[in-house]
Amino acid sequence: MLLADGQFHSGTDLAKRLTISRAAVWKHVQALIALGLNFSAVTGKGYRLERGLELLSEPAILSNMSLFARAHLAALELHSQLDSTNRYLLAAASAKAPSGTVCMAEYQTAGRGRRGRQWVSPFGSNIYLSLLWHFQLGYAGAAGLSLAIGVAVIRALSALNITGVGLKWPNDIYCQGKKLGGILIEMAGESDGPCVSVVGLGLNCFLSESYAQTIEQPWTDLSKITGGQFVGRNRLAAGLISHLLSVLAEFEGCGIRHYIDEWRRYDVMHNRHAQLMIAEQAYTGIIRGIDDNGLLLFEHHDGRIQAYASGEVSFSGRDG
Incomplete structure (x- = not known):
């Protein structure tokens, strides 16, 4: 990709190297913008990616x-x-x-x-x-x-x-x-x-x-x-x-x-207040880590700790 270096490239130079018209270069740039790339376009300098790309090799x-x-x-x-x-x-x-x-x-x-x-x-x-x-x-x-x-x-x-x-x-x-x-x-x-x-x-x-x-x-x-x-x-x-x-x-x-x-050692939820979603049912409580089979240990308000194999966990913002 010619623009991957993050430097300015003129539309004329790009058109010549790609053997296409200047208008086609502009269309290609618009297509790249649609893919999530950000460009600067400066008269007299050309097009430049706002940050260089390292493409997979x-x-x-x-x-x-x-x-x-x-x-x-x-x-x-x-x-x-x-x-x-x-x-x-x-x-x-x-x-x-x-x-x-x-x-x-x-x-x-x-x-x-x-x-x-x-x-x-x-x-x-x-x-x-x-x-x-x-x-x-x-x-x-x-x-x-x-x-x-x-x-x-x-x-x-x-x-x-x-x-x-x-x-x-x-x-x-x-x-x-x-x-x-x-x-x-x-x-x-x-x-x-x-x-x-x-x-x-x-x-x-x-x-x-x-x-x-x-x-x-x-x-x-x-x-x-x-x-x-x-x-x-x-x-x-x-x-x-x-x-x-x-x-x-x-x-x-x-x-x-x-x-x-x-x-x-890497658990970011341990002892945190959280919400656990099981299907459409929401529970609030404290995450108590995982058991030896990898199931989530969730402490409910009544102090009961239950293991769950699936569910969606989100932070509540308080520590437990």
Whole structure:
């Protein structure tokens, strides 16, 4: 991408290098703006991205991955645009794609979060990553996987000296009380036999204020956390893939209990007053961590502590 360097490029030069008209250049710039990119246009100078882009690169990602991860990586697919990386790999699973197939996209037209929510996915700004893995023991073999994946994400960030990041049950990445990323795991196959899991990860690297207006909860990105000293998307992608593959390769053999203590160290909800949504029913109480199976421990007003396998948790703003 000629404009990825964040420098000014004249319309004439762009038209010449792309062998298109000046009018066509303008149309292309408008299309990029629609993808979430911000431009400056100055007479006599041309067009400039307000911040440079580091586009995904297979050689750059592979060169920064661990040897173990490269041995377990079946395929790395990089796409300019997809509706959803998870949906793409679910289709690939039905075509017998092997464990270790990784898909990433620069832009998602229909990125998905939990409960069918839209995942804001501007072009070339964040991490939109999905990884396919087969489990032989059915859905039970993948129980608690989202918690283990959260641990893998924290490990990857810590290895890049990105600290102060925590986990919110069951699948959110948080920093300073704001959402940094999310995990979406989708399963297909037999409940008590071979099945496939698609692990989706969305992680905010840079979100413009204008593009994030549709986000309905406090959010942050790695640019804010690191004071603008972000390590780069390819190095980050390599670290994430490496740690995700490491966890997935051992998970069915050791299960969620292998990761429980580590997950608890990063729990941002422990002893916090919160609201728990179960279907359409709302409960208020205090989060008391997770049990040894990864279930949420929720203390109701009557002092009764109950374990929940699913639900939506939100902060109430008070400590317990």
